[in-house]
Amino acid sequence: MRYDNPDPDSFNPLVWSIVRQIPAGQVSTYGQIASMIPPPDGIEPPDFDRLGPRWVGDAMNAVSRIDDPTIPWHRVINAKGGISLPPGSKSAVLQRQRLEDEGVLFGKGETVDLNTVGWEGPDASWLRYHGFNPPRPLRKPPEAGGQLPLF
DNA sequence: CGTTTGACTACGC
DNA sequence: CGCGTAGCCAAAC
Numbered sequence: 001m002r003y004d005n006p007d008p009d010s011f012n013p014l015v016w017s018i019v020r021q022i023p024a025g026q027v028s029t030y031g032q033i034a035s036m037i038p039p040p041d042g043i044e045p046p047d048f049d050r051l052g053p054r055w056v057g058d059a060m061n062a063v064s065r066i067d068d069p070t071i072p073w074h075r076v077i078n079a080k081g082g083i084s085l086p087p088g089s090k091s092a093v094l095q096r097q098r099l100e101d102e103g104v105l106f107g108k109g110e111t112v113d114l115n116t117v118g119w120e121g122p123d124a125s126w127l128r129y130h131g132f133n134p135p136r137p138l139r140k141p142p143e144a145g146g147q148l149p150l151f
Numbered sequence: 152c153g154t155t156t157g158a159c160t161a162c163g164c
Numbered sequence: 165c166g167c168g169t170a171g172c173c174a175a176a177c
Contacts (some may be wrong), residue, residue: 004173057158084158
């Protein structure tokens, strides 16, 4: 809603189709979802990097209005691993409850460990078929040989 | 009809 | 690692 999404009616369904792919027990982020969607006509990629995540948030907000039970909106959180809904709100409590029911644990700072429960993204073939881009990884790339330095 | 209010994120202290 | 800032619009109040 902020930063005028020129066409939410086209954009939102793209977001929802991706969100439906997130498996139980895992989470995605607004930014990661946006990273899979090609910039709409007329939106330059640098601008979309900035606007996309917000529009994804708007799309999630729209779910609460249409109440579509096929969209696991609770599996979309912010880049910090936290819930972006107003703390204590009915929706925020429900979101955390649903995630915990799926085995997603919240640690210090009311956040989840994206490196553990962060989604790797849809199948490559699914992405290609739907014309989406590969997702930005949420998990840190496996260190080739860094963790045990010397010796 | 003016104000308020956002389901964000990268980046710099 | 927590906190503040920029970006900069439309709907809901």
